[in-house]
Amino acid sequence: MTNVLIAGGGTAGHVQPALAVADALVAADPTVRITCLGTAGGLETILVPERGYRLELVPEVKFRRKLNLEALRIPGRLIGTVRAASKVIKKDRIDIVVGFGGYVSLPAYLAARLSLRHRVPVVVHEANARAGIANKIGARLAAVVVAAVPGSCLKGARVVGNPVRRSLSGLDLAALRPEAREYFGLDPDAPTLLVIGGSLGAIKLNDAFSSVAADLGRAGVGVLHAHGRAKPVVLPEPEPGTPAYVATPYLDRMDLAYAAADLIVARSGAITVAEIGALGVPVVYVPLAFGNGEQRLNAVPQAQSGAAVIISEDELTPAAILDRIVPLVKDRSALAAMSAAASTSSTQDADRVIAGIVLDTAHSKDTR
Template structure:
């Protein structure tokens, strides 16, 4: 087993041993009279922006192959530790932390934890024996994808943002395939292994909003002047204090003259303060720390206010709901502003820098949108034109090729 065998020094030896183990595992499944079900390991998380593309990939695999075995690897501090068990997915935890933007002491701690994380990753690979390993970003993806590569297991990464993070920049050099969300991201990776797939979006959201007859809410909402405009506020899966304050202040001001139905995802830390703020102003708002069913929340929304993480951008494109973005100003390489600028330039969204925005200014920018359904519909159509709903399917296409021992990424059309 990989977990108990001494480390090999030659990658060729690891490749041959791992390939033999994978063949034996498939032969065992055939001997039991079962189909040769794929075994997929998905590593990463930390935030919803990393985790949910992985969930989308897992859902796509299970939809095609109900008997497929899927396991996630993450950390106890990440959102995956809470969300994945609730969604019914198997999760393994490793002890690893970041090396970037954590200061010298934090980087030393991260380096000290790395050998144990690599050993834990090796043990998981030996026990689960995956046919392929996908890294979706976040601390946990590094050790797992690296050890899988050394063991000769087919590996790939998904880069959600316009500018790759440190982990994916490193892993991109050694994996077989790189799936990116934006055309401009291709320049960071070897062209022969890079596919512009889009960012994988959860299957439930794609199915609901691409189902026959589904239409962006803005196409029909607002015809009745007395009907409230449904506004969704989301600072991401972990919330955002600045977005909470700016959006709540702006919506309280607008609610004095315009009927609004407000759903506000605040994050755990922002819930109590945001609830009190709306209540003190006498404005009804459905405030939640975390929204599990974002598909339903998007379907009810006429307008969305929030950050510009890659998962949010990809999901909004499929929903066809116009957005007002307040990019996180401290995102690595300012990637959120780059994400948002692409949609703003396409006329699908508005974008404001957090440092240059007040609640009153946001209210004035929102006023034409909440009072003009035709403008929302036009922006929604432009948003939907940016959609790539088949991203998860592209990743699973690649995974299926790996069962033939030698698949290569499909070129983007």
């Protein structure tokens, strides 16, 4: 039996690939015992139990890029979080740690390196086109480093793609569309937009689209809008005879959400990009303007191939939605060309490849 600690929490962009690899590990070896590491404030508290895996929580330590009083408190808080992760490693007799970045991964990496039972090997997966702080440090401690795309700046990283959950890969979207639109209460025939600002929602997308909800209806366009649990939107009363604008805090059926859409408008987090690319749905990306610019970099390959359009946050105005996005969602030939341009080769088997690497590394005496 191999005991695996999977560290990846906070947003669905960290949790979903971690769970995809967990599923692949169990499929490859049913004796594998999975423990997931997360924090109380992350989506893992919902997603991990739903998938049937054990979840252990540690205190959250957020890394600050600016030097201020909060940043000076990070080292002390990190020590406490590393101790908590170390207790999990010892209690569950962990054989290997697999990290996907984010706040919870760095304590897991450090705890694995400092383990007194034996030095626990680490496998790091970087989902973004540019690595974050946790994975930059973790890569220096890791037995194996894998990345979704070239250019992550992690030395020696093997490019394997991003793991996409099997419940999404290989879907027949056209066959699912009638069921999907009925499930969400959408017009069965209207051109339909899916607006997703990441698992936590995006105020910029929320404000821009809700402000033109009535105009979208008059244009004959239906909308499914996931606005985030803590970022509600206010919509006008629907006009009779217009397609529905359906707003929901969270999409628990992403398979049906993707199937319902003719065109997606989304942030370009790594896993969102991987899922959309694997399914070949036409997309307009609105990269998050903060961070280290990785969201724009994530979207560039699909935009260069013709499968996606990139609109910056500053460009996403009500006028841009009506003048650029509405004509596109109603242009069937343009959407067909975008779907044809989508590439799926880099994501289809990433979960299985990573699972194989994890098991090989755990069983190798050279890593102990």
